[in-house]
Amino acid sequence: MRTSIATVSLSGPLSEKLTAVATAGFDGVEIFENDLLGSPLSPEEVRLRCADLGLSIDLYQPFRDFEAVPADTLARNLRRAERKFAVMERLGADLLLVCSSVAPESVDDDALAAEQLRLLADRAADHGIRIAYEALAWGRHVSTYDHAWRIVEQADHPALGTCLDSFHILSRGSDPKGIADIPGEKIFFLQLADAPLMAMDVLQWSRHYRCFPGQGGFDLAPLVAATVAAGYQGPLSLEVFNDVFRQAGAASTAVDALRSLLLLEESAGLSVLPAASAPSGFAFAELTAADTEPLRGVLDALGFAHTARHTWKPVELWEQGDARILLNTGVSGRRQDPALTAIGVETPEPDRAARRAEAVLAPVVPRRRAQLDAPLDAVAAPDGTEIFFCRTEQADHISWTGDFTELPSRALPKERVEQGERGEPSAAAIRRIDHIALTQPWHQFDEASLFHRGVLGLEADGSLDLADPYGLVRSRAVASPDGGVRIVLNIAPAPDADGPRLQHIALATDDIVGAARRILASGASLLPISANYYDDLEARHDLEPERLATLAELGILYDRDENGEFLHCYTATVGRVFFELVQRTGGYRGYGAQNAAVRLAAQHLHQQGV
Numbered sequence: 001m002r003t004s005i006a007t008v009s010l011s012g013p014l015s016e017k018l019t020a021v022a023t024a025g026f027d028g029v030e031i032f033e034n035d036l037l038g039s040p041l042s043p044e045e046v047r048l049r050c051a052d053l054g055l056s057i058d059l060y061q062p063f064r065d066f067e068a069v070p071a072d073t074l075a076r077n078l079r080r081a082e083r084k085f086a087v088m089e090r091l092g093a094d095l096l097l098v099c100s101s102v103a104p105e106s107v108d109d110d111a112l113a114a115e116q117l118r119l120l121a122d123r124a125a126d127h128g129i130r131i132a133y134e135a136l137a138w139g140r141h142v143s144t145y146d147h148a149w150r151i152v153e154q155a156d157h158p159a160l161g162t163c164l165d166s167f168h169i170l171s172r173g174s175d176p177k178g179i180a181d182i183p184g185e186k187i188f189f190l191q192l193a194d195a196p197l198m199a200m201d202v203l204q205w206s207r208h209y210r211c212f213p214g215q216g217g218f219d220l221a222p223l224v225a226a227t228v229a230a231g232y233q234g235p236l237s238l239e240v241f242n243d244v245f246r247q248a249g250a251a252s253t254a255v256d257a258l259r260s261l262l263l264l265e266e267s268a269g270l271s272v273l274p275a276a277s278a279p280s281g282f283a284f285a286e287l288t289a290a291d292t293e294p295l296r297g298v299l300d301a302l303g304f305a306h307t308a309r310h311t312w313k314p315v316e317l318w319e320q321g322d323a324r325i326l327l328n329t330g331v332s333g334r335r336q337d338p339a340l341t342a343i344g345v346e347t348p349e350p351d352r353a354a355r356r357a358e359a360v361l362a363p364v365v366p367r368r369r370a371q372l373d374a375p376l377d378a379v380a381a382p383d384g385t386e387i388f389f390c391r392t393e394q395a396d397h398i399s400w401t402g403d404f405t406e407l408p409s410r411a412l413p414k415e416r417v418e419q420g421e422r423g424e425p426s427a428a429a430i431r432r433i434d435h436i437a438l439t440q441p442w443h444q445f446d447e448a449s450l451f452h453r454g455v456l457g458l459e460a461d462g463s464l465d466l467a468d469p470y471g472l473v474r475s476r477a478v479a480s481p482d483g484g485v486r487i488v489l490n491i492a493p494a495p496d497a498d499g500p501r502l503q504h505i506a507l508a509t510d511d512i513v514g515a516a517r518r519i520l521a522s523g524a525s526l527l528p529i530s531a532n533y534y535d536d537l538e539a540r541h542d543l544e545p546e547r548l549a550t551l552a553e554l555g556i557l558y559d560r561d562e563n564g565e566f567l568h569c570y571t572a573t574v575g576r577v578f579f580e581l582v583q584r585t586g587g588y589r590g591y592g593a594q595n596a597a598v599r600l601a602a603q604h605l606h607q608q609g610v
């Protein structure tokens with residue numbers, strides 16, 4: 001279907017918004033009146049600009065407080081409307097949004113509202129303009145879509161129809177099934193917005209917390225499907241009032257917006273995109289630093305072995321079990337301190353995964369490639385982390401590991417960790433990457449979870465609030481159904497926005513106590529955890545004293561859910577990166593959120609050298 005977006009959804013001057021909307025690939029715009037009022041461009045110039053950009057002006061909005069008023073007010077309102085019709089003619093816009101009145105002088109009289117809207121539609125028709133009447137969720141007398149439709153039906157004028165807005169419908173808990181009762185040709189416009197589920201004043205909720213479809217808690221797909229099934233022919237248009245997007249660049253927000261619409265069309269059954277198939281595991285995590293020596297030290301202590309090096313790039317492969325870490329010293333133009341810059345995910349069909357990523361507007365990472373390198377597609381997540389689609393060492397696909405030259409040491413150190421002293425496999429070895437945690441810039445948190453769902457086919461958990469020394473940190477996990485790939489997204493807790501955004505790699509072991517002892521024996525340290533934590537642990541869970549003492553001795557944190565247990569501990573932080581060791585038993589699904597406050601506080605103290 002045609003796609004459109006209200007200019008109010010983006011930041012900046014009108015001309016920049018229009019460019020961003022067109023560049024992202026939308027077909028049209030709704031011009032939000034205040035954006036025109038504040039613009040140095042005349043309506044004719046806006047019209048020309050849109051034409052040059054290939055954008056249609058689908059709606060001019062909003063016209064407020066019109067209907068169900070005393071006669072003298074009606075006369076003034078009609079005069080006001082005539083002025084707007086004139087502006088719309090200059091703009092070349094032929095659809096005006098009229099939202100239900102909030103004016104104290106309007107009366108609760110549907111017949112009067114219908115009569116006055118009919119009059120308005122008649123005047124509009126003289127200018128070739130149509131009126132779309134929308135129920136604001138906080139309208140004084142009309143606040144539901146079915147009520148607005150009854151008035152439109154009663155007015156019975158060809159130039160009068162209704163505008164549906166998913167926020168107003170779903171925020172009030174109205175059932176979108178009733179949309180089927182509205183003739184499609186009387187639905188003049190459809191505005192789409194999602195929002196996080198919150199208990200608050202609906203006007204504040206709408207004006208500050210709307211978000212793009214898929215980023216909040218509303219189920220938009222059935223509403224869109226019902227509207228299209230009713231015969232609606234107009235565009236799918238985003239109308240998002242949001243304090244956060246106001247702070248972000250219009251160009252990137254417009255792309256995120258269109259991605260959300262493409263994903264919504266897919267989930268409403270209106271389009272077919274290359275299917276997402278959830279990745280089955282991590283192929284690698286890539287760390288970049290000018291000086292990789294401190295990271296090498298940590299990897300060595302964790303029992304990793306440097307097994308191979310890239311044939312021509314300054315990249316080392318370190319391995320243990322199925323956990324692979326790339327150390328990259330090619331940091332030109334990037335920050336110098338160690339940072340997690342890329343993730344490889346195992347996908348059954350990397351080419352198809354890349355096609356899907358492109359279809360949903362994920363930015364493709366341009367790559368320097370030598371002739372003989374394996375084809376490797378990557379896209380950039382909203383926080384800049386590069387995501388590579390991999391198929392590692394399978395007969396049916398060229399493997400990225402083929403670009404690496406094995407070191408003679410490969411077999412040796414691997415054995416050292418995987419075999420215990422008497423040759424039996426050591427349970428304390430690291431098996432694989434359990435999850436990766438990426439701290440997000442605060443204004444990209446919702447976008448990031450939609451990106452990982454829509455592009456990678458991961459499923460999102462609910463959003464959690466974790467305490468840290470500064471307040472609360474929002475956190476949300478996205479994971480494949482079988483848990484093979486788990487990514488935890490957190491909002492940057494740093495009080496100064498330019499502070500480092502910490503990232504970490506969690507490594508799975510079957511024996512965390514053995515693994516922790518091995519790390520300590522190698523001379524490395526683990527994050528010290530306060531004794532108070534273990535007092536509390538003892539109070540919450542009836543752990544054996546001996547076991548509790550071992551956990552306290554090693555700084556291992558503990559959690560459990562209805563399925564099993566979770567034990568975890570942390571290395572020191574190097575640059576922006578640290579490692580976590582985790583041991584899951586019995587199908588525990590979480591990430592130890594219960595313990596995050598203690599860990600964050602311990603890291604804070606550690607970083608201050610306390």
Ligand SMILES: O=C(O)c1ccc(O)c(O)c1
Binds near residue numbers: 061191207
């Ligand atoms: O918040 C408002 O005033 C407002 C204006 C126009 C709309 O279409 C809408 O949904 C809300």
Ligand SMILES: [Mg+2]
Binds near residue numbers: 134165191239
């Ligand atoms: Mg609206």
